[in-house]
Structures are given as C-alpha cells and as structure tokens.
Amino acid sequence: MRLQGKVAVITAASKGLGKGIALRFAQEGAKLVIASRDEQSIQAAAEEIRNITGAEVTALAVDVSRKADIEKLIGTVRTTYGTVDILVNNAGGPPAGTFLDFDDEAWQNAFELNLMSVVRVTRGILPMMMHKNSGRIINITSAGVKQPIPNLILSNSIRAAVNGLTKTLSQELAPHGILVNNLAPGRIDTDRVRELDQIAADNTGLAAEAVKENWTKQIPVGRYGTVEEFANVALFLASDESSYVTGQIYVVDGGLVKGY
Ligand SMILES: NC(=O)c1ccc[n+]([C@@H]2O[C@H](COP(=O)([O-])OP(=O)(O)OC[C@H]3O[C@@H](n4cnc5c(N)ncnc54)[C@H](OP(=O)(O)O)[C@@H]3O)[C@@H](O)[C@H]2O)c1
Known part of the structure; x- marks a missing residue:
C-alpha cells in the first residue's frame, strides 16, 4: 500500500491511461478525485474502481479545456479533502492531421486542451501542496516530445510546451517539496491509439491491423504496451520511492524512440 491515505487528483x-492510473493508485490505498467530460462514463469508472479496490472515489464531469469546469474541480477537491498529495494532469489528445489541416481555432483548442489545462489545474491545486510542503505532479504527454509522430502536428507542438513548463516548474517547486515529472506514452493499447491506427489505415488504404503491425515492428519490445504497464511507472513517480526525481520525461514506449 504505497499510497496509503494519500489524496490523488x-x-x-x-478510460484509457487516466483510468488505469486511477485504479493502480486506488489499489495502493489512495483516495481519488477523478474527472472527465462525460458524467455517466466518469461515474461508471468511479463505481468500477470502488468495486475492485474499496477505495474512496469522488467523480465529476469536467472538461479540462474549460476554465469554469476546472474551477468546479478545484472547488470539489477543496471541500472534499482540502489537501492533495498527487496530481495527474491528463486530457484527451488533439485531432490528428498535418499543418495545412488546421486553422487558428484548431491550434487554440489544442492549446487550451493540452497546455492551459495543465497550467490551470496545477495553479488551482498548488496552494494545497505548498501548504504542506510536499506533492507530486505528473503530466501525461506523449513520446512525440522526443520523436515527433507523423500526422500529429498539434500534439507534437503543444506537448513540447508542457516539457518547458514541467522543467521550469520542477525547479521552482523543488524547494517546496513538490516534484514534477512528465510521463510520455509511446503506443499503449487504448481507444486513442486504436482510433489513430484507424485514421492511418483510412489515409493509406491499409487495414488497421497492418498499421499496428508496422508500428510494432518499430518497437524493440515487440508489442504495444498495456495500461497497467504504463500505470506502474505513474505509481513510481507518485510514491515515496521517487523522492529524488524531478523535472524528468519518463518515456514508456517499449524502446520505440531511438534517440537518447
Ligand atoms: N495511449 C497512448 O499510447 C498515448 C500515446 C501518446 C499520447 N497519449 C495521450 O495521452 C492522453 C490519454 O490518452 P488515452 O490513450 O488514455 O486516451 P483515451 O483512451 O481516448 O481516453 C481519453 C480520456 O480523456 C478524457 N477526456 C478527453 N477529453 C477531455 C477533456 N477535454 N476534459 C476531460 N477529460 C477528457 C476521456 O473521457 P471523456 O470522453 O468522458 O471526456 C477519456 O477518459 C491523451 O492526451 C493522448 O493523446 C496517449
């Protein structure tokens, strides 16, 4: 029970990576506040996690690209627990496409979804961490920050800014006992990756299975990762065992990225 009694947001x-992390944290004794846009889906995830682990889980409908929704989330966290030990900043991925596919509005939407969500949720949660001089912030990004992924220009660009934010914040917050790291998935088997494989299939005339096979050939471990494997690294970063680790990008990709 490595997170016994801790509060995680x-x-x-x-579903996907966020739900996998929530379940893993609950298995280790954490109390959770979880959020996503669809009320029914997030309540169902909370119920499932409670049934499996017996953990305390508060769930609410929040669109992290909307400032007002984030204020609602922060308000709920304050009134429910008044304290936070672990924050995992996750969001949906921006649409797939190349440079000429996107106008200003699409760029602005990706900025709100994948950068400003991290800024706003962190800003809201931070006073509760600073108050007790401890905390862990884990930002979910993408292996695309190390090696840009074709047809994902919005993700490749905006997530680079999250790197800058994480590194700078890690330096500002270390004296307050707060550690900040990025967790960057490669090809972890979730709906998002299945959808991206289908888009690539539609664009190339290949079957989605063939697209997956092409990716798999580039992954030295020889397969897509599981949500559980990804969540285990999040658990390490959330736990006391990572007490000397901050400002890092943890790529969880079975060796997909070939650079240092
Ligand atoms: N899986 C991978 O290997 C991989 C690789 C690179 C990057 N990523 C990135 O990691 C993140 C999670 O990916 P995933 O694979 O877990 O995707 P997923 O299986 O499609 O799940 C996405 C989750 O995000 C929620 N969500 C989407 N938009 C939201 C919003 N505006 N506000 C609040 N919640 C929102 C969804 O719930 P609702 O529909 O209820 O909102 C759902 O719970 C994404 O940003 C993705 O691009 C994943």
Whole structure:
C-alpha cells in the first residue's frame, strides 16, 4: 500500500491511461478525485474502481479545456479533502492531421486542451501542496516530445510546451517539496491509439491491423504496451520511492524512440 491515505487528483480518467492510473493508485490505498467530460462514463469508472479496490472515489464531469469546469474541480477537491498529495494532469489528445489541416481555432483548442489545462489545474491545486510542503505532479504527454509522430502536428507542438513548463516548474517547486515529472506514452493499447491506427489505415488504404503491425515492428519490445504497464511507472513517480526525481520525461514506449 504505497499510497496509503494519500489524496490523488486525476483528470481525463474515465478510460484509457487516466483510468488505469486511477485504479493502480486506488489499489495502493489512495483516495481519488477523478474527472472527465462525460458524467455517466466518469461515474461508471468511479463505481468500477470502488468495486475492485474499496477505495474512496469522488467523480465529476469536467472538461479540462474549460476554465469554469476546472474551477468546479478545484472547488470539489477543496471541500472534499482540502489537501492533495498527487496530481495527474491528463486530457484527451488533439485531432490528428498535418499543418495545412488546421486553422487558428484548431491550434487554440489544442492549446487550451493540452497546455492551459495543465497550467490551470496545477495553479488551482498548488496552494494545497505548498501548504504542506510536499506533492507530486505528473503530466501525461506523449513520446512525440522526443520523436515527433507523423500526422500529429498539434500534439507534437503543444506537448513540447508542457516539457518547458514541467522543467521550469520542477525547479521552482523543488524547494517546496513538490516534484514534477512528465510521463510520455509511446503506443499503449487504448481507444486513442486504436482510433489513430484507424485514421492511418483510412489515409493509406491499409487495414488497421497492418498499421499496428508496422508500428510494432518499430518497437524493440515487440508489442504495444498495456495500461497497467504504463500505470506502474505513474505509481513510481507518485510514491515515496521517487523522492529524488524531478523535472524528468519518463518515456514508456517499449524502446520505440531511438534517440537518447
Ligand atoms: N495511449 C497512448 O499510447 C498515448 C500515446 C501518446 C499520447 N497519449 C495521450 O495521452 C492522453 C490519454 O490518452 P488515452 O490513450 O488514455 O486516451 P483515451 O483512451 O481516448 O481516453 C481519453 C480520456 O480523456 C478524457 N477526456 C478527453 N477529453 C477531455 C477533456 N477535454 N476534459 C476531460 N477529460 C477528457 C476521456 O473521457 P471523456 O470522453 O468522458 O471526456 C477519456 O477518459 C491523451 O492526451 C493522448 O493523446 C496517449
């Protein structure tokens, strides 16, 4: 029970990586506040996590690209627990496409979804961490920050800014006992990755299975990762065991990225 009694806030947690992390944290004794846009989906995820682990889980509908929704989330966290030990900043991915596919509005939407969400949720939660001089912030980004992924220009660009934010924040917050790291998935088997494979299939005339096979050939471990494997690294970063780790990008990709 490595997170016994800790309070964790996890956004975009009704399925995929966010839900996997929420479940893993609950298995280790954490109390959760989880959020995603769809009320029914997030309540169902909370119920499932409670049934499996017996953990205390508060769930609410929040669109992290909307400032007012984030204020609602912060208000709920304050009134429910008044304290936060672990924050996982996660969101949906921006649309796939190349440079000429996107106008200003699309760029602005990606900025709100994948950068400003991290800024606003962190700003709201931070006073509760600073108050007790301890905390962990884990930002979910993408292996695209190390090696840009074709047809994902919005993600490749905006997530680079999250790197800058994380590194700078890690330096500002270390004296307050707060550690900040990025967790960057490669090809973890979730709906998002299945959708991206389908888009690539539609664009190339290949079957989605063939697209997956092409990716798999580039992954030395020889397969897509599981949500559980990804969540285990999040658990390390959330736990006391990572007490000397901050400002880092943890790529969880089975060796997909070939650079240092
Ligand atoms: N899986 C991978 O290997 C991989 C690789 C690179 C990057 N990523 C990135 O990691 C993040 C999570 O990916 P995933 O694979 O877990 O995706 P997923 O399986 O599609 O799940 C996305 C989750 O985000 C929630 N969500 C989407 N937009 C939201 C918003 N505006 N506000 C609040 N919640 C929102 C969804 O719930 P609602 O629909 O209820 O909002 C859902 O719970 C994404 O940003 C994705 O681009 C994933």
